[in-house]
Amino acid sequence: MTYRFPVKSIRQLLEASHGTDAPQVTVNGWVRTVRTQKQRAFVQVADGSNPQGIQAVVSDPEMVKGLSTGASVRLQGSLVKSIGGNQAMELKASAITLLGASDPEKYPLHKAKLPLEHLRDHFHLRSRTRTFTAMWKLRNSAMQGFHEFFQSNDFIHVNTPIFTTNDCEGAGESFRVMTPESLANQSTATGTLKQQHQQHQQIKKDEFFDLPVSLTVSSQLHLEAMNAALPRVYTMGPAFRAEKSLSTRHLAEFWMLEAEAAFLTNLDDLLDLLEASVKATTSRVVAASADDLSVLAALPLATTGTSSHRTKEETQKLILSLSEAGPAFHRITYTEAIKILQSCGKTWTHPVDSWGASLQSEHERYLAEEYFKAPVFVTDYPASEKPFYMLDSADSEGNRGIHGGPTVACVDLLVPGIGEVAGGSLREHRLDGIQRKIQEKKMDMKGLDWYMDLRRYGAVPHGGFGLGFERYLMALSGMGNVRDVIPMPRWFGHCKY
Amino acid sequence: MTYRFPVKSIRQLLEASHGTDAPQVTVNGWVRTVRTQKQRAFVQVADGSNPQGIQAVVSDPEMVKGLSTGASVRLQGSLVKSIGGNQAMELKASAITLLGASDPEKYPLHKAKLPLEHLRDHFHLRSRTRTFTAMWKLRNSAMQGFHEFFQSNDFIHVNTPIFTTNDCEGAGESFRVMTPESLANQSTATGTLKQQHQQHQQIKKDEFFDLPVSLTVSSQLHLEAMNAALPRVYTMGPAFRAEKSLSTRHLAEFWMLEAEAAFLTNLDDLLDLLEASVKATTSRVVAASADDLSVLAALPLATTGTSSHRTKEETQKLILSLSEAGPAFHRITYTEAIKILQSCGKTWTHPVDSWGASLQSEHERYLAEEYFKAPVFVTDYPASEKPFYMLDSADSEGNRGIHGGPTVACVDLLVPGIGEVAGGSLREHRLDGIQRKIQEKKMDMKGLDWYMDLRRYGAVPHGGFGLGFERYLMALSGMGNVRDVIPMPRWFGHCKY
Numbered sequence A, B: 001m002t003y004r005f006p007v008k009s010i011r012q013l014l015e016a017s018h019g020t021d022a023p024q025v026t027v028n029g030w031v032r033t034v035r036t037q038k039q040r041a042f043v044q045v046a047d048g049s050n051p052q053g054i055q056a057v058v059s060d061p062e063m064v065k066g067l068s069t070g071a072s073v074r075l076q077g078s079l080v081k082s083i084g085g086n087q088a089m090e091l092k093a094s095a096i097t098l099l100g101a102s103d104p105e106k107y108p109l110h111k112a113k114l115p116l117e118h119l120r121d122h123f124h125l126r127s128r129t130r131t132f133t134a135m136w137k138l139r140n141s142a143m144q145g146f147h148e149f150f151q152s153n154d155f156i157h158v159n160t161p162i163f164t165t166n167d168c169e170g171a172g173e174s175f176r177v178m179t180p181e182s183l184a185n186q187s188t189a190t191g192t193l194k195q196q197h198q199q200h201q202q203i204k205k206d207e208f209f210d211l212p213v214s215l216t217v218s219s220q221l222h223l224e225a226m227n228a229a230l231p232r233v234y235t236m237g238p239a240f241r242a243e244k245s246l247s248t249r250h251l252a253e254f255w256m257l258e259a260e261a262a263f264l265t266n267l268d269d270l271l272d273l274l275e276a277s278v279k280a281t282t283s284r285v286v287a288a289s290a291d292d293l294s295v296l297a298a299l300p301l302a303t304t305g306t307s308s309h310r311t312k313e314e315t316q317k318l319i320l321s322l323s324e325a326g327p328a329f330h331r332i333t334y335t336e337a338i339k340i341l342q343s344c345g346k347t348w349t350h351p352v353d354s355w356g357a358s359l360q361s362e363h364e365r366y367l368a369e370e371y372f373k374a375p376v377f378v379t380d381y382p383a384s385e386k387p388f389y390m391l392d393s394a395d396s397e398g399n400r401g402i403h404g405g406p407t408v409a410c411v412d413l414l415v416p417g418i419g420e421v422a423g424g425s426l427r428e429h430r431l432d433g434i435q436r437k438i439q440e441k442k443m444d445m446k447g448l449d450w451y452m453d454l455r456r457y458g459a460v461p462h463g464g465f466g467l468g469f470e471r472y473l474m475a476l477s478g479m480g481n482v483r484d485v486i487p488m489p490r491w492f493g494h495c496k497y
Helices: A010-017 A130-152 A180-185 A193-199 A220-227 A267-288 A290-297 A312-322 A334-343 A361-371 A431-440 A449-456 A469-477 B010-017 B130-152 B180-185 B193-199 B220-227 B267-288 B290-297 B312-322 B334-343 B361-371 B431-440 B449-456 B469-477
Strands: A024-036 A041-046 A054-058 A072-081 A089-100 A176-178 A213-215 A232-240 A253-262 A330-333 A376-379 A410-415 A419-427 A462-468 B024-036 B041-046 B054-058 B072-081 B089-100 B176-178 B213-215 B232-240 B253-262 B330-333 B376-379 B410-415 B419-427 B462-468
Touching: A010 A024, A010 A054, A010 A072, A024 A054, A024 A089, A041 A072, A041 A089, A130 A232, A130 A267, A130 A290, A130 A469, A130 B130, A176 A180, A176 B180, A180 B176, A220 A232, A220 A253, A220 A449, A220 A462, A232 B232, A253 A267, A253 A469, A267 A290, A267 A312, A267 A376, A267 A410, A267 A419, A267 A462, A267 A469, A290 A312, A312 A469, A330 A334, A334 A361, A334 A376, A361 A376, A361 A410, A361 A419, A419 A469, A431 A449, A462 A469, B010 B024, B010 B054, B010 B072, B024 B054, B024 B089, B041 B072, B041 B089, B130 B232, B130 B267, B130 B290, B130 B469, B176 B180, B220 B232, B220 B253, B220 B449, B220 B462, B253 B267, B253 B469, B267 B290, B267 B312, B267 B376, B267 B410, B267 B419, B267 B462, B267 B469, B290 B312, B312 B469, B330 B334, B334 B361, B334 B376, B361 B376, B361 B410, B361 B419, B419 B469, B431 B449, B462 B469
Parallel strands: A054 A089, A330 A376, B054 B089, B330 B376
Antiparallel strands: A024 A041, A024 A072, A041 A054, A072 A089, A176 A213, A176 B176, A232 A253, A253 A462, A376 A410, A410 A419, A419 A462, B024 B041, B024 B072, B041 B054, B072 B089, B176 B213, B232 B253, B253 B462, B376 B410, B410 B419, B419 B462
């Protein structure tokens, strides 16, 4: 049984015409431009289904009265080969119905070529522009790309919870969830979630849940619980960070792809999975969304305002390097990265004095943008720099002690112009190992007993990664500000609509 | 470039063997049962890739020492045709590696056939059971089904925001988002979100956002903004309701499929879209997940504990009626529904005295379960019963006034055994119409100016619907409690992990 949506899009109409004159059609869309001559008029109408929309030729200029940029219209007429050179087919319009007017004095997007900064004042309308129509279709294509990759490799998509009573990485930058009633009762409940848990017996009870609840900062621990039964799982869902950042790369609400795979014993297997998922998805986007990539590539550099000042050519090179057509991603260890950074002759704001130094943004960008000029995996960071759940790196005989080695079996994916896009690790799956790590990090075991259970009952070697979906979209689109790759961005001080 | 996951699942190994003896293979999984005889032992191992797993035959009973239900193992051996009748192929195991033990005295899922209620005490482990493995695969299949339907009909998946400064339906049952700092400063900020907005000038400022922020209860208004530029959009995302409900059909955090389509002028077109999306998805699930449906169908009625006491046959009939193989859904108006309810001779807890009465759960269930014994669309409810954004029903000439008619062009989809699964409407797209409705409902216009903009600049007729994904999964799975169709349910008083 095949369903057909009752309204045809401009792209569908053009495709159905096969480039030859077609009988009566109906076009629905929004007016981009109106040009009136003495004997006739031209109306450019778009509906987002293709970048250019369609040009309607009207023999009577009276018919376009009341039409202006942004107005919605229904046009009837016939598709004919275009005499002008800008399009193959045009619409010879015989009737125009104005569905919704748009006052040109007030419509905020009346002018062509508005800067992205101006459009950020009108999130609810900016999707009308060629740029953002292309951006949202690219986003859709990339998201479907990840689903296709994981589904075709027998991964199960699971919905991990948004509400949680643990804070995963212990960063303390999580949002708390309240109800009006609990807010009224909760005036003394402050501090990190962990402190609130500890205070919980003393303070007034939360009125809705049995414990203080926050929004997830990462689905990893919950995904591990699913992975302890289903060997291949992934999730694409929202995550939240209460970081007071106004940077071009941070959002308070963002989307993450997270995957977790059981029975993996080598870090390289995890890198292969991450690399393959990125490459398959990028190749899908290149094949399915060439039109949208072109629209975005045509944006002037000053408009996209990338922090790295990427040129059009650099963006195309980056897309190639992230796709299956490009070479394999470079793979270096943290130790090798330190040697490169120490011997390259650069002066760093954050000195790389010794092994153990944190890799800062300037170092990550140098490695990806200047040294390799390509995506690079950096693995095996110092254990002290990473969270408690990471498995130690294997020694030369492939063994991993439980008493804590200097490095852990982890990876960061660094991409030119963006920095860190994804990160992952093998997970410490042994009960004694994870307990020791929790003690070393001086973490509170309370609330993590269920996570210990995953190590008590049929634990398996496993690993996983998280990819910042918006960061990845910045790489594909060439957009320099993360606020331009998500429809309604939320960041420090800003939550509109 | 084809990526291959480095570990083969049991299903993949069985498929690759084509039912004939296969050379050395490696099986990874969790032990379901161990039986030891004098001369040999049998270990049933599963990895979620097929319902039955695989039986390993071990010639030396010493090899299964330390194995018990729930332990994780790696087995090596060869696939051979099974002599026993329960499976086509079995594993002649030559080596067994215990990856993670599982103390049978402590493992909470040690016994076979545990009731669902017991498993709800162990959300982090219940995925190990045949039942929940099947449930999560069904969930995955259904979610992919909706994506496939909408993608193949040129709908764009968009991510609508989770954080919002409006409460959509004005129900006041939304969760508030705070940071530890804002909590400390916010002790006087109580009441509904709207009251808080009004108080906002007087009380201390929220420390993170510029306005009080809550979690979305519905993506509809935001989806309409996207739909004002892209004529076909949908989203699958989480939604939140702070309802103090302990019912078997309510969660505080749930998933919703929401679709919005522009240029729709007839309610029947919206019903066609909703019906087609449900039928295409159900048919996909029937075809792709027959194994998992069988596992769930085999659950005893007492175990699933459905509120409607659906038998296995009733669930199968329901699945058929939701699929393309079944007849079209019934379509009646609210007015027709009232006539049926008044003349059927039933005594109602909530009397149906006159036109305008609310349809309660007992009425909805009678219509779907007893009268039609099939899914039924009920349309054109009284305007007073429905939210402000719904377009009036058309009169006999197809006209819709802006001065408020008795009914609105809306629909509820009622399903036997579940009740309301989806609801939608045509939206009032005319500025004067929506302003009038907002005034009539005595709503605060403040904060909705962006929504008015969608009517000011190129408004188009449009409509959409929302489908409760978990309700739909209850129909497919036969599960009687919504807590059993989402991995980690959150409801009033309960948020674990």
